[in-house]
Amino acid sequence: MNFRLGVDVGGTFTDLLLVDESSGQTYTAKVPSTPQDSSIGVLDGVNRICSDSDIDLTKVSQVMHGTTVATNAVLTGKGARVGLITTKGYRQVLQVARSFCPGGLGGWVSYIKAPLLAPLELTIEADERMDAQGNTVSALNEKNFKKDLKTLLDKNEIEALTICFINSYVNGAHEIRAREIAQEILGEIPISISSEVVPEMQEYERTETTVVNSYVRPQVSKYVNNLQSSLQEIMGNDVNLAILRSDGGLASGRAAAESPVNLLLSGPAGGVAGAMYFCRRGGFEDILTFDMGGTSTDVALIQNGEARVKRETRVGDVTVRAPAVDVRTVGAGGGSIAFVPELTKALRVGPESAGAEPGPAAYKKGGDKATVCDANVVLGYLPSDVKLGGAMQIDRDSSVAVVQNLADAMDIDLMAAAEGIIKIVNESMLGALRLVSVEQGYDPRDFALVGFGGAGPLHANSLGILTGAWPVIVPPGPGVLCAYGDATTEVRDEASQTYVKKVEDINLDEFLSELESLKTRASISFAKDGISEERQKVAYQADIRYAGQAFQLSLGISTDDLRENGLQVLTTEFDRQHEQLFTFAHGKDHEIVMLRAVVKAKNEGMADIQMAEDGASIADAVIQETKFYFEGEWYDATIFDRNKIGIGTEIPGPAIVQEMDSTTVILPKHEAKVDSVGNLLINPSN
């Protein structure tokens, strides 16, 4: 009997999920996170889950882990001291940062530029030049380079080194040579070169991406190595550690430590992967996910069971070229603060958040500003007199007091103000959902909406009404969904190459052999980690656009189709999608700008996870009666315990379904049903 363990480290809690691979039986645990060294929390949790479930630790063969170590290093500015080597004339490539000042007209007045991740005082230039076709204009001046490198090293500050030369995306020879020299001089200090990390056009983006890789690398590799050896100590030497990438695939601990720039959105990707797991099994392949936490909400679109992957990852102010599930974030969460500016008397919600400290007023930890959570308490969606599991005590009077302040400022009554806050925050989330759907040419009504995260199930029904995306799905364990995602996703890696050729100038055979070599590159890490070729599944993509356009679409490539019908397979499909998105197509001047091979390997042999049980009567699940406020009226509602609701049970709204870390609201004229997987499916009543 083998077990696998999913572990997700969040800001407040570390969630663990232990799955019996043969039966699909699960055990969960939630322990406090330990931000100073998150591996401590992970190991605490491992011990807890195994003692709770009475399972022998050595039976755990795989640990799958979503981590925010890389993300936090960037967000807190506590990454490595990175040295940078640029082409002569480009030392300040990060300082200029494409000259962009955010904000509207006058945005420059208040813009403060964040410190560079590779400081200028640790940046030197190398005398070398490649042209845009990959021909050497001038070779690397090795003598000067060695001298400058030694001076840089003598500062005794550098913990990681990045090399990024102009036009190295076409030909990385100078970077490779520079690395050879640097390795001799720098010894153990890890070196990242841009032509390997991200061989894509655009010097600023490529430099920044490679620098970020260096910036998080020492921390990530230390963390992964420590965790790996601690796990081996308690689980035996054959335990495998895998880390969730931003694109929703898994990487071995080894691969993750080498390219940590691919882990920046590991957290949100876990939630999306978890939602996909339960929805796919429930028969839903097209979904919009909606993960609402304390300070922000992440949304994503999944079509045909595949999450859209974008080529760009953004964390705080930092944007890098690395594949990530296309998650859009809005600064609206349960802790978002509502306020009324004096002059305009408008009601504004967020982006300021009360965070965990002082938190919403309802938690009585010193919060004195009205938050979205307080509005939910006032309206009765978060019942103040029910306490389950580890949930915090809720004080309705405190919430009423702070919401009343806003109501007075706007000269409206308390309940209208509370509903106003909820409506405005729902509208912000609708904005994010529109970004991933309507604005990409998708109709949300063709999708199901999946709500999870601490606050998602509270707002999911309302967002179903706003988007028309039915059913609204609340998967099992909406507060620990990331851990499910970690445990159920597949191994993934990819390789890409800037190509930049007009389609009419492309030779098909050469094109196909380019794809083949990308496949070889993408599967290097699989070979190193001992994943056989039979288990690998490759998919090819081309990024294509009209020559000169900034917009590009990633189209899947079938090599058989290409051999049979030629490259027009791609151009026809591009025209079709362009027309769908933007109401017009150009029909000529197609240009392929990037090729990519994505290799995946399924995790072998795991039974489906079992959640809800059959047969219990709905009456057994009743906790108590309550009332809540909706669209100007009070409704009587029943509170149910989700753990006692069996498969097939129907729950008519108005109702509230409680579980340890989450509360689902079922609005009047709606009803929920538990499907065979344990998902709550909410639909309008007939």
Next chain:
Amino acid sequence: MTAKIIETNNTPFERVDVDTVTVDIIENALRNVREEMDAVLFRTAMSPGIREQGDCFPMVANREGKMVVGQFGSFIHGFLDAYDDEIKEGDIILTNDPYMCNAAVSHLPDWIILVPVFKDGRHLAWTAMFGHMSDNGGMVPGSIPIKAETIYQEGIRIPPTKLYKNGVLQEDILELILHNVRTSEWNRFDLNALVASCRTAAKRCIEIADRFGDEVFDTTMQIMLERNLQAMTAIINMIVPEEPAYFEDFICDDGVGKGPYKIACKMWREGTAERPLAIFDFSGTDPQAKSSINFYMNEEMFKMFFGSFTINLVDPQILFNDGFYDLVDVRIPQGSLLKPNFPAALSGRTHALGRIFDVMGGVLGQGAPDAMNAAGFSDSPHLFYSGYDKKGEWFQLFQIGFGGIPGRPIGDGPDGHSLWPGFTNVPNEFIEAYFPLRIVKYEPIVDSGGAGLHRGGNGLSVAYEFLAEGQIAIHDERWLTYPWGVNGGEPGMRSTKKLVRQDGSEEWLPAKCEGIDVMEGDILYFNTWGGGGWGDPFAREPGLVEHDYLRGLVSANGANRYGVVLNDKGKIDEDATEILRSKMKQERGDVELFNFGGTIEEIKARSVEETHLEPPVTP
């Protein structure tokens, strides 16, 4: 209004009660509409100007043509006055002629698309967007001829014209227009993108009205305008004094030998606290130029500049709009640089447009010096490079220059950045892949930012090595007058352009020139200017000066401007610094509010020695 809007449903819109929350939600939805307009345009446009540099501006206006969301204010009022025809559902209007739309766009390369939005036969709103086209025909590639003396020389003039009638593209007209420009395919695509963007916005307006009700939508737009009126009433009372404040700044030259041109502005407040009136009077501004540097300034656009710089003070999330226009009166003398007589040439208006922001900062700042910024990178200088590459194909590059953001109350100015919203540089690797150019150097110029408690941002030095024979044109500014410093801050360094020929000979190019032949191997050093400094440089923490030195942003000599002495290891010499600072403080005396680097006469007298160029003749 001479234009007639034809509605098939004449039910009038009635004002209804709308609760605050609904207003806020619709406001949010309209904000999303505007962002989606930009997103659609950026993704579908083709020319690097729009695509990478973001030289384009969206708007949604209410039925009356008042901008509810957008950036540069509405021109629809002026357009409707000038347009003598019927407008029906399905029509889409195109124009580029400043003289025909009350300067809604201020030169011909900006093409503007206007879509009337109808719902159930009633006229509901307007959506509009303009974008800078790569070429508009006329005398020179890029269509910004310096030497043009009339607008007829600046390429095709498109009066307000129905590009679509009844939903049908007027192909004859489109082909006629595109036949007159050098980059017809880029323009065709960019125009498509503008239309797609406005149509998307129109669709969204209809969806919002569907969701909340047509009258609610219409009333809400009215309420949003009123919110701005309310907010700006308070702001004007707060920051515009009753006692007049005066400021003047200059355009260095007109490219044909005259300059500097003065832009003068006097500001004061009249009226009551409930209904104040802020007056901006540009009397004293120099007469229009013979060349194309005139900036035909739409009065409402200036109001918008004024409002957008100040409204953030009270509600940063407000959607800025036209609602406060009655509170501002802008007076511009006819026949001046800012309101030239038809048919004066206008294409090179960029410099005066940018300089307006320095003027506004200077006039507003006198009442609240601590909140005032120094003079910034108030322009978007251009380089044009065109010719035939080695394959015999025509190429035409339009590059915008970036420079030093000024020292500001909040801190140092960023180096080599843009003052324009959304502008970014075109990646050099992109340029090298698509044009016969190599960009040998791309870096901030050491010491070019004005010294101050908060340092001005450094200008940018870009070295272009030409790889094919061709011609270049340059449009630049602040080569003669200085980007001024404030509150004791020093002026920033001025701009220069040096052409180094392959044979090693050098020549200093004037700030505005065109038709310059270049050969393979020639290198142009295009150096933009730095931002002015803010506050007393001798009060700057010496550690910050040392840090700037280590970062290559300030030299050891440049550190002396802060009274900071660095030893040969680049470390602060504390004793020497103390001595130098007290000596320099004494020599300087009291801190002055503005530091212009001398009077115009003094600057002119030093011109040849300092800039290698003859001073222009006073206009």
